[in-house]
Structure formats: structure tokens, C-alpha cells
Amino acid sequence: MHQLFTKNAPRRLSRALPPLVLLALLPGLAPAQAQVPTQVLKGITVTGRVKDVTGENLIGVTVRVKDGTGGTATDVEGKFSIQAPTSEAVLVFSYVGYQPVERAIKGNTLLNITLKADAQSLEEVVVVGYGEVKRGDLTGSVGTVNVEDLNKAPVKSFDDALAGRVAGVQVASPDGQPGAAPAIVIRGGNSITQDNSPLYVIDGFPIEGYNNNSLNPSDIESIQVLKDASATAIYGSRGANGVILITTRRGTEGAPTITYDGYYGQQQSLSRAKLMDPYEFVKLQLEYDPVNATNLYLKNGQTLDSYRDAPSVDWQEELLRLAPMQSHNLALRGGSKGTKYSVSGSVLDQQGTIIASGFKRYQGRFTLDQDVNAHLKVGLNANYSNFTSYGTPVAGAGNSDLALLTSLYGYRPITGGNDLATLLNAEQDAEVTSSTNFQWNPRLTAENELRNRITNQLTANAYADYLIGSSLRLRVTGGVNRST
Known part of the structure; x- marks a missing residue:
């Protein structure tokens, strides 16, 4: 269809427009065609030097085209060279500790820039x-x-x-x-x-x-x-x-201020291993150990092709989940000229992406700063938290066979009799468990093991600050950090 249209288009045009009209259009078309390569090749090379207010050359100043991609940096002499797309482009000069500068090219191919120190930083x-x-x-x-x-x-x-x-x-x-x-x-x-x-x-x-x-x-x-x-x-x-x-954070002078912030989200393991289907798994077992694999999987008239569309257990789906996480923080801060205080509390609940795992925390904090007189100032800062981490550790200690993820990827996805209910609900896979292959059902392990690690931590410190003179101050501090 496209070839037919291409061949016939010039004929329809010549019939539709008289020769005089075509000749009148040609002068207007020629300049437009001549301008296309001029716009593509258009550009300008800008060079120059960057110094500070004392006249010292600045090394490593970033030079780039505003709203463009790419850039360059000044050399040991503070010099730079950059290709700009048009003569009306704007160059941006930035350096750590200095105020950034924007300079329009306006057709100039030589730009000398002076950067001023950023007093705020x-x-x-x-x-x-x-x-x-x-x-x-x-x-x-x-x-x-x-x-x-x-x-x-x-x-x-x-x-x-x-x-x-x-x-x-x-x-x-x-x-x-x-x-x-x-x-x-x-x-x-x-x-x-x-x-x-x-x-x-x-x-x-x-x-x-x-x-x-x-x-x-x-x-x-x-x-x-x-x-x-x-x-x-x-x-x-x-x-x-x-x-x-x-x-x-501590209290500030002024009226009491109540602040709240919180969030709710969900977590998920996005990187999952691609597991073998039943056919691939049985084929691998037959290649690795033909005698035992034949007794386990090729019985009651079954063949390797019998496992092409057979159902199986995806242990990643059984063990991993979409886990919610939420946090809530509430604080009261305020004070007068001589007294400043703050009280805050938070609750955090993070469930793990592995079933029956997670972390919970209840935390409170109190601070007080008191000006006793013109020379003496005292203060107290106390933080108490109760947090619980629960769930089966995913990394094994001593024996890697007991690691949860080792069981996950080592547990077979299918049985010889295609009895998936027993495979899912049995503590161990009796057909393959031996003294050299000691594994536990990963889902039942995660669901039934009680591993709550509870911590109560108190961190408190106090200080006394005495102003002896305009340039001499005595500060005495003490504190306690206790964890049970």
C-alpha cells in the first residue's frame, strides 16, 4: 500500500496543480531546504578562566549548559572549554563553598568568571x-x-x-x-x-x-x-x-507547639529467584542420581513427560509476603526565656517480608533546660524505648542447613506421588530426609518458631553549665545507659 501511494503521488500532484503554480512554489521551497543543515550544525565553542575574588585560579569548577546535558571542569590553571548548542545559551558555574554563577553567552566565545565565597556555608x-x-x-x-x-x-x-x-x-x-x-x-x-x-x-x-x-x-x-x-x-x-x-531536638522559647508526623507503606521482595518447574526439577534429579530419582519419581507408570504440566509448590510464595509498615510520632515542645522543654513519643510497627517476622518499637523522650541564674544552667535528657524483633533468623549460625533461606531454596517443589498437601503440611519431607539431608519445612518453621527478642533501653544524661567568665565555662555531665 505504501509503495502504491509513493508511485502515484507525483502523478496526482502534477494533474492537480498547473505548471505555472509549481514554478511559483519552487523559489519558496529552495531556501527552506538550504536552512536545514545550517540549524543542525549550529553551535559555539566557549573558552575562558574562572577565578575567585583574590584572583586565584579555581581548579575543578563545574561548567555546564543550563537545562542541557554534559559539562566540563576547569583545569589546574582555571581554564575551561565547552561546546554550547547556540550563541544564546546560558552557562552555569558551580563550586563547593562558592555561590553559583549563571552567564549568558550572547555570542561571546571568551568568558572570564569570578566566583564569590558562599558566606552562609x-x-x-x-x-x-x-x-x-x-x-x-x-x-x-x-x-x-x-x-x-x-x-x-x-x-x-x-x-x-x-x-x-x-x-x-x-x-x-x-x-x-x-x-x-x-x-x-x-x-x-x-x-x-x-x-x-x-x-x-x-x-x-x-x-x-x-x-x-x-x-x-x-x-x-x-x-x-x-x-x-x-x-x-x-x-x-x-x-x-x-x-x-x-x-x-529540644524545647524552644515560645508557645507550646504540638507536631505529628506519620506514614504507612508496604514492603515487598522484588528480587526473586527463578525456580525450576516440575519437569526441569525431575530431569535434573535423574541426571544427578538416576537410581534414587527413578524410585522417587518414575513409579506407578509415571514418566518424565508426566511432570510437564504437573502442579508444584512455590516456596517463595509460601514464605514471602507483602508486608505493611507504619510509624506515628507525636511531640510537644515549647518554653519560656528561662525554661525550655520537650516531650515526644513514637510507635513503629514494621512487619517483615518473610511471614511471622517483624519489628515493633514504643519510644518516649523528655528534655528540660533550666536557667537557674545568669551563670548557672542545668538540663536533663531522658530516652526510654521498648522494642521487639521477632521471627526466625534468615541466616544460619554454625550450621548453614538450619538457615531459613537455605531450606527455602533446598526444599523440593514436588513429590513422586504428587501429594502436595503432605509436602506443605509435614514437618519434614520423609522421602528424602536423611543424615546428610536434614531439612525442615520452611513455612512451618517460620510460622511455629517463637523467637521474640525484647529489649528495654533507658538512656539518660544530665548536665550543669556554669559561666565563670566571658571566655571560660565549666560544664559537668553525667549519664546512664542501661539495656535489659
């Missing part, structure tokens, strides 16, 4: 071990976590959302089970046999081996990660693996 206060300093005066390696972005992640604790947010901080989850604490390593491990976990300092109180599940992410105001020796020196050998400083 340099004046930002960073909490370190010995107090607070401005980021512009900071010499040690300190990373700052954007708490606002961190709270957007639906996680039970802040360490689950810490991955990828701070350079040099590695976060690895052991097995993904609800309540399992991820391993955090700062700038690589210092030992291959000992613990490489960092030291946690919460509101100025150092805690070793802290269970991060007891802290509600919504109560966190700031997180700083001290990574090098100069930043962690005040903590001595305890800070050898790095230090994570956590400052929680």
Missing part, C-alpha cells in the same frame, strides 16, 4: 568533639548529614538511611531482617578481627555499643561524622574507628 556551625566551630574555620574531616532528607526515608532508625549520605561512611545490612542493626564503618576497617563500629556521642554523652533502634529518627536535629584523627582526638582510643555525633 562558611558561617554554618559544625559540632565537633570539643565544642562548636564555624565550617570555614574547620580543619578536621567532618561530614554533615542532611537530617531533613534523612527523615524522608521510611526507616526504623537513622543508621538504615545513612548509606550514601556521607563520603567515607560504609553501611552494610547483615541480613535485611527487621530490627537487624547494620554495620557502619568509617574510612575502612582498622581491624580484621575486632569490632570496627564507631563511637556514638548523643547530646555530648559518649556511648559504646549503642543500639540505634532505641532512637527515633524524628527526634534528631543534627548528625556529624568525625572521620580523621584530628577531629576524634578528644575521645582517645575510643574514637579510633570514627565518631558519630548526634544532637537531638
